Amino acid sequence: MPVADSPDDLAAALGRLAAGDAASLEQVYQLSAPQVLAICLRILGDRAEAEDALHDTYVRLANNGSRYQGGRGSAIGWLVTMARNLSIDRLRSRRSRGLSVPVAAAESIPDGEPTAEQQLLKQEAATRLDGCLGTLDDIQQGAIRSAFFNGQTYQQLAEERGVPLGTMKSWVRRGLARLKDCLEQ
């Protein structure tokens, strides 16, 4: 399992890519692709489209050069963020073309039940984030998780839970403020 054994290797490979060593892209891919594909699949709910988003992520990385800055979060988190944004772009362009995958189908994708191996490998940052999310109200925590994993907007979250848009916004904003306070403690 190449993903989790070497966060430092991944950061180093991204560094070499940034320095112009194009061949290190393959190493970046080998060290990160399964985890990057996981977020693409979680958001898009369709294997073929998730593989396309994975493809776009690494092609963009090769074209734009790595701008990963070590001090700001983990290397895998940085790649996951890029892949998540590209997946959400795809999701929304699909919605605007009227090709929405039903929510039920998207939710059938395996999500949050980590294996024992993953639990062991889970980084300190993730454990801390889980802990802080746990201090929020269920509805705040649920909305933040849905936004992250399903790419849902305020509007969609409000509709799904049958509350006015303004109410959902203030719940989530209060939740985000508390989350930041907790993470900074």
Place this chain on the structure above:
Amino acid sequence: MTERELLAAELALRLLSDEDHAAAAAQLVSDPELARLVAEWDARLAPLAADLPPVEPAPTTWPHIAASVRANSAGNDNRADETDALRRRLRVWQWGSAAAAAAALVVGYLSAPLLERGPGAGGRFDPGAPVLVASLPVGSETGPRLGLTYLPRSSDLVVEAAGVAGDGTHDHELWLVVPGTGPLSMGVIAPGKQARVHLPPELAARVTAGLDVVLTREPLGGAPAGGVAGPVVASGKFSTI
């Protein structure tokens, strides 16, 4: 938490509607501090994904990526030549002031119906073709705008980019969105400047009223050929005056 930090969190989580997101994301162009706040939220939230069980990609995915990267890198050499040519034109045509750009517009507009002159260099002259304008709000409807004026007599596009700030790490690229063909690049714009660009005939022939035009944020030098264009930071439509 400040309003800006909340906005940064909303951008990172992608909570806003497409329109609001595009408007807010456009602020990132000229607001590196906001971009930093978004990156901080990205880093805070990304560990959530650690809960997802990894999924092994199909064995064909890496060869496909490697082939796309090779193709782009070959295309980039040609693309660099084209971009250089556009930049040379930009340098040649760069105008000193908004007044000069406005004068070009007035002269182009008034003289078109009066003079039966031939085409401008390289362009096909259609005496009936109207001057077209497009105004692309950058950031918000009331904020700075990218102004485009297309002069069909000369096939020249006057770009007024005074409202667009460069951040030193990105360029902004202007695209015609041609139905059925996809976006066609009109080149990288010079932030904070007015410029006059002569469009080659194949591009000039496509510029019509109602055509969408978008501005994207790209790596320095513009979007890689054949690659994925960057995020749209402003959009508008050509219309007659």
